[in-house]
Amino acid sequence: MKIMLIEPYLKEGLKGFPLGLSYIAGALKEENYEVIGLDLTARAFIEGKDPVKILEEDLKKHNPDIVGIRSTSPTHKNALDVAKIVKRYKNIPIIKGGPHETNCAETTLKNNSEIDYSVIGEGEETIKELINRISSKKSIKGLEGVIYRDNGEVINNGKRSLIENLDNLPIPAREIFYLDKRFDDYYSANIFEGRKSTSIMTSRGCPYACSFCSSKANWKGIRQRSVDNVVKEIEQLYNKGYRGFMFEDDMSLANKKWFLEFADKIKDLKIEYTLQTRADAIDEDIAKKLSESGCKYMYFGIESGVQNILDKCGKGITLEDAKNAFKLTKKYKIKSMATMQFGLDGEDLDGLSTVRETIRVLNEELMPDEVAISYTCLYPGSPIANKEGVTPDMYENYIKTSADKKIYRKTAHGTHSIHPKGLTSAKIQEIEKILDSELKIKRFEVDTFYKT
Numbered sequence: 001m002k003i004m005l006i007e008p009y010l011k012e013g014l015k016g017f018p019l020g021l022s023y024i025a026g027a028l029k030e031e032n033y034e035v036i037g038l039d040l041t042a043r044a045f046i047e048g049k050d051p052v053k054i055l056e057e058d059l060k061k062h063n064p065d066i067v068g069i070r071s072t073s074p075t076h077k078n079a080l081d082v083a084k085i086v087k088r089y090k091n092i093p094i095i096k097g098g099p100h101e102t103n104c105a106e107t108t109l110k111n112n113s114e115i116d117y118s119v120i121g122e123g124e125e126t127i128k129e130l131i132n133r134i135s136s137k138k139s140i141k142g143l144e145g146v147i148y149r150d151n152g153e154v155i156n157n158g159k160r161s162l163i164e165n166l167d168n169l170p171i172p173a174r175e176i177f178y179l180d181k182r183f184d185d186y187y188s189a190n191i192f193e194g195r196k197s198t199s200i201m202t203s204r205g206c207p208y209a210c211s212f213c214s215s216k217a218n219w220k221g222i223r224q225r226s227v228d229n230v231v232k233e234i235e236q237l238y239n240k241g242y243r244g245f246m247f248e249d250d251m252s253l254a255n256k257k258w259f260l261e262f263a264d265k266i267k268d269l270k271i272e273y274t275l276q277t278r279a280d281a282i283d284e285d286i287a288k289k290l291s292e293s294g295c296k297y298m299y300f301g302i303e304s305g306v307q308n309i310l311d312k313c314g315k316g317i318t319l320e321d322a323k324n325a326f327k328l329t330k331k332y333k334i335k336s337m338a339t340m341q342f343g344l345d346g347e348d349l350d351g352l353s354t355v356r357e358t359i360r361v362l363n364e365e366l367m368p369d370e371v372a373i374s375y376t377c378l379y380p381g382s383p384i385a386n387k388e389g390v391t392p393d394m395y396e397n398y399i400k401t402s403a404d405k406k407i408y409r410k411t412a413h414g415t416h417s418i419h420p421k422g423l424t425s426a427k428i429q430e431i432e433k434i435l436d437s438e439l440k441i442k443r444f445e446v447d448t449f450y451k452t
Contacts, residue, residue, distance in 0.1 A: 001135050002034045004064035005176070008071055008078035009040035009051040017187045017199040018177060019248055020098065020123075021070050026170030027124040033131065036062050037176030040082070046182045055082060059089045066131060070098040073379045074417060076108075077399045083114040093134055097123045102218050103381030104392035105147045109154045111396055118147040121159045121218070122204075124169060162220065166204065167229040171236075174198060189246060191297050191335070192272055197244025198237060202230045202262075206250040208278070210303075211313040212344065214381035215250050222254050227262045238269055244296075245273040253281040260285070263293035272296045276339075279317045279325040291332035300325050300368070302338045305361030306354045309346040313384070319361065326366050337444060338368040342423070342431055343376030345384065349422040355431055356438065363440045372444035373435065375428055377417035390418055 005025055007018040018039050025035045038058055044051040067086050071079035083094050096108060097119035105118035117140070119126050126145035133140055140148045145160035163169065178184060178198075188197040205219030234245065252275035253259055276299035282290075290298070302322050304310055310317060322338070329336040340358060348354040362371055378385040380392045398418050419428075435443070 001066070001131070002036065002062065002064045003028055003066045003068060003131065004036045004038060004058070004062060005068045005070070006055075006079075006082055007037075007039040007041065008069065008075045008082050009044060010075055010078065015041050016246075016248075017174075018070070019172060019199045019201060021068075022172035022174050022177065023169060024068065024070075024097070024123050024127055025173035025176050027128050028131065029173055030170055031128050031132065035173065035176055036064065037173075039177050042177070042183060042186050046186055052085065055085055056089065059086065063090075064092065066093045066095065066134065068095045068097065068127070071096065071100050072098055073100045073103075073395065074377075076100045076104075076396070080112055080114070083112070087114045093117065095119060095127070095130065097127070099214070099218065100380070101147075103214060103379075104395070106154055106156055107392035107396055109147055109149060111393075116148065119145055120147060121145050122163055124163065126160055162204075162223070164223070166223050166225040169225075171233070188244065189274070191274060192244030195243040195272065196241050197246060197272075198242050199246045199248045200230075200233065200237075201225075201248050202252070203249045203254065207254060208251070208314075208316055209383070210301075210315055211384040211387070212303075212341070212376055212379075212382055214379060218381065219250075222251065224255060224258055227258060227265060230262065231265050234266060234269065234271065238271065243271055245271060247273060247275040249275070251277055251281070253277045253286060256283075256286060260289055263289040267293040270294065274298065276301065279321040282325050282328055284328065287328040287332045287334070291334060295334055297335045297337070298329055299337045299339055299372075302366070303341055304344060304347075304354070305340070305358030305366070306346065309344050309354060312345040319365070322366055326368050329368075335370075336368045337370040337372055338362065338366055338441075339372045339374070341374040341376050343420050345420075347376075347423075349427055352431065352434065355434060359435065359438045363438075368441060370444045371439070371441045375423060375431075376420055378420060379417065384420070385418075388420060394418070 005021045007021055021037065025037060028035050040051040040054060043054050047054065069079045069082055079096060086094055093116045094114060095117045096115045101108060101118045102120045105120050108115055108118055117130060119130065129143055130146055133143065140146055143157050147154065147156045178187065184196050203222055203224040205222040206215045207222050209216040272294045274297040275295065279300050279302060300322065303313060303315055305319065307319055326336055342355055378388055378390045380390065380395050395418060
């Protein structure tokens, strides 16, 4: 049984290594399945070819028995386009998973005949059982974590319990995507200045409930791998030549004791790493350990320079927390980035006074090395999307028929999303003009984070 796992093409937005599919591949390899990886964004860039042509050629070359496609909400339409091409090639089972399916899977199967199964929640255990049943032609009835069709009726088997011990996760099969030296270069972030790097995960979930994020709803808190388990993976990757690591946790530094032990155990390896966290998660002890253990770059989710907006979105931090975070990173010579978004509840979208205030706070009070700007997206499952009445059906209809085709090249998110009322394309362009004239902090450039 040959399974092809596909990461859809992403023309706009922040690209990266498909760590989620690498975990799925690792789980399938434990069952002795042959697994082929296809990251269409990476392949299209490296080979300079149309991603559709690459997909068609790979389907013909590998002739898979089953195809799995992962997507977030921004790449949902791209994933559906991939599925249509697969079905034109051959009528084989297509499984779709990823964050979008966890929030919208019944809608996906109801509206898209090319998708045969949706995997919701964590996929490592579910995918093994699902493919075992498909290959042996057994019923899917009752298989938790799967949504499927039975004589045209969409059947939801319900969510599977979360994996309690993350140390039991398979080793990610990164090798299905790191095909040769070109891919080493492509997936290595420029921040590591030529050192071979990759993505890694130490935890799943987030203990907080920000209005724009669905992580808390999906993961119900945070689970952490043991320090020794993570260190073992880093040592294995180190022996394969990796020297830079991008920690992809939703929220790093959630457990101070865990991090301090971890930092002590990796400092002699002389690796470098990046992570993302909250402004209130860093203190003097942690900053010192970060510096000593090789942290080179930190991303802080600040969101706004207006306290009222922070309070309304449930961020749970103060601007004083943010000032202290950037003060500490400067003290310990760690490069920093503030991630900000415009369009949250409380934003003045008429006079844009809150936009100008956020820019002022960035320039005069926070002063990070870089700032990443996004525009609030109403992703299905997030509290703000629920509040604004954005249903999975509405989201899917929007991305299929009305998604703004303009690419906001400077933002970390693509355009396949619904924005809050008032945050129109014209308003975004107005904000961009203000940023161009008033922002003094270096703007994070999506296109140059990786070697693209």
